[in-house]
Amino acid sequence: MKLIKALNNNVAFVQNDDKKEQVVMGKGVAFNVKPGNSIDASLVEKRFILDSEGIKKDFDSLLKRISISDIELASNIIKKGEERLGYHCNDIILLTLSDHLSMMLQRAEQGLYFTNPLEWDIKLIYPEEYKFAKNVVADLNEKTGHKIPNQEAAFIALHFINSNFEHSEMQETIMCTKIIQNILNITKLYYGKEFSEENFDVKRFITHIRFFVKRQIQGDRLNMDYSLAETILEKCQKDFKCSKKIAQFLKQTYDWDISQGEMLFLTLHLNRMNMN
Numbered sequence: 001m002k003l004i005k006a007l008n009n010n011v012a013f014v015q016n017d018d019k020k021e022q023v024v025m026g027k028g029v030a031f032n033v034k035p036g037n038s039i040d041a042s043l044v045e046k047r048f049i050l051d052s053e054g055i056k057k058d059f060d061s062l063l064k065r066i067s068i069s070d071i072e073l074a075s076n077i078i079k080k081g082e083e084r085l086g087y088h089c090n091d092i093i094l095l096t097l098s099d100h101l102s103m104m105l106q107r108a109e110q111g112l113y114f115t116n117p118l119e120w121d122i123k124l125i126y127p128e129e130y131k132f133a134k135n136v137v138a139d140l141n142e143k144t145g146h147k148i149p150n151q152e153a154a155f156i157a158l159h160f161i162n163s164n165f166e167h168s169e170m171q172e173t174i175m176c177t178k179i180i181q182n183i184l185n186i187t188k189l190y191y192g193k194e195f196s197e198e199n200f201d202v203k204r205f206i207t208h209i210r211f212f213v214k215r216q217i218q219g220d221r222l223n224m225d226y227s228l229a230e231t232i233l234e235k236c237q238k239d240f241k242c243s244k245k246i247a248q249f250l251k252q253t254y255d256w257d258i259s260q261g262e263m264l265f266l267t268l269h270l271n272r273m274n275m276n
Helices: 053-065 068-085 093-110 119-125 127-144 151-163 170-191 200-218 226-235 237-254 260-274
Strands: 002-008 011-015 021-025 046-049
Touching: 002 068, 011 068, 021 068, 046 068, 053 068, 053 093, 068 093, 068 127, 068 151, 093 127, 093 151, 119 127, 119 151, 119 170, 119 200, 127 151, 151 170, 170 200, 170 237, 170 260, 200 260, 226 237, 226 260, 237 260
Parallel strands: none
Antiparallel strands: 002 011, 011 021, 021 046
16 A cells, blocks of 8 residues: 555555555554555554545545545544444545535534434434434534534434445435335324334334335345235235325335335334334
8 A cells, every 4th residue: 555645644645455546544644654655554544445536536626625634533433433333334425524524613613503404304213323423513512612503413414324325325315314204204194193213113113114215216126925915914904004005105206116025014014013
């Protein structure tokens, strides 16, 4: 791994053994290393591959408007997030989160904040990501002395959620969150009651529809033992009608054709949730 350019002692552009350019980070990783010389790989704590000309240009553009400290801050948050959430974030998150944190801290100095219309949805549908992001905001407030509101946690959580969806854009992640919320609303209206987000079966249902929506977006198929279909339909008629309403909404709104397997799994989760 050879040094191309040291951005500071802890951040550097390098070329790896496969001739791909990377941004590497680690304490002292570029200290006293000259361009063209090898760096000590044992000092690398985090690396991000710049695997296209577009990403390289985006990173160069980013360096012109934000500080290296913001990039280091984002890298540290990404590292903690991967450890606590069990994620393997895609490399583009370094650019998007660095840019967001830089603008957020600039706004904080001016006392300007934005509300996030998806805050409640993210808190409900992605509780672990939201909880982690709230801790990030609390840490930033302690370190900077700013009063960054919890609304920012929803924005930070979105970056992690998006990075965990392969080949997806932020708009697709936002669309996915809205679809999930619409499914929850249909369910509440159909059964005529609210469901506690702390209930185990409710949490399982939300997790199921998160992956259900992800499968629809990516065009994946769900395999199921259809010999169980008759039994499920006989015992869960009311719940199957709810799953049909959800399928009709998705067909009318997104032109999605929901398979029988998906309908049956959805019915089972609805039944468990409604029994409590």
